[in-house]
Amino acid sequence: MELVITNNRSPITKVKYFFLSDGWTHSRVWEFGGLWDESTWRRKPEIKRLNCGIIEQGEILWLYQVEDAVLMIEVKPTSEVDLSAQNKNIGQVFLKRLIDAEQVIEVLTRSEIVSHPTLNKDKK
Numbered sequence: 001m002e003l004v005i006t007n008n009r010s011p012i013t014k015v016k017y018f019f020l021s022d023g024w025t026h027s028r029v030w031e032f033g034g035l036w037d038e039s040t041w042r043r044k045p046e047i048k049r050l051n052c053g054i055i056e057q058g059e060i061l062w063l064y065q066v067e068d069a070v071l072m073i074e075v076k077p078t079s080e081v082d083l084s085a086q087n088k089n090i091g092q093v094f095l096k097r098l099i100d101a102e103q104v105i106e107v108l109t110r111s112e113i114v115s116h117p118t119l120n121k122d123k124k
Contacts (some may be wrong), residue, residue: 014068016098019061019107020052023078026064027092030072045070054111062116063104072096 009046018028029036038046046067053062064075076092099107 008027016070016100017104018064018073018095018098020049020064020075020095021124022053022060022062025071025078026075028074029066029070029099031040031069034069047073051115053114053116054106054107055114060114061089067100069071070098073098 019042026047027045031041031045033040038044046065047070048065050063050065053060057059074092075095
């Protein structure tokens with residue numbers, strides 16, 4: 001199953017998804033040609049935190065949507081995150097397995113779902 005959406009920037013865009021722990025943010029982005037180059041693409045990659053998340057092992061994981069051209073995303077904790085002693089050495093993580101809409105539905109159906117109704121749509 002492949003989700004196709006329409007937005008203001010492009011007529012038809014295929015999208016991928018990933019879940020990211022509350023208090024983490026995305027950083028560098030890779031596409032087929034390597035590291036995302038804003039001057040070549042003439043824009044930033046489309047990455048949007050959605051108003052939906054899950055609770056896994058007591059931790060909130062927010063659902064993010066990215067455009068199909070994105071292959072890999074570097075994520076890292078924000079300064080507000082208090083990493084436990086065992087995880088203090090984690091400085092960054094690379095997400096290489098982005099999921100499709102069908103996989104998102106599978107995760108949502110077997111998880112406790114949370115939402116954030118006042119979420120700023122442009123927030124990273």
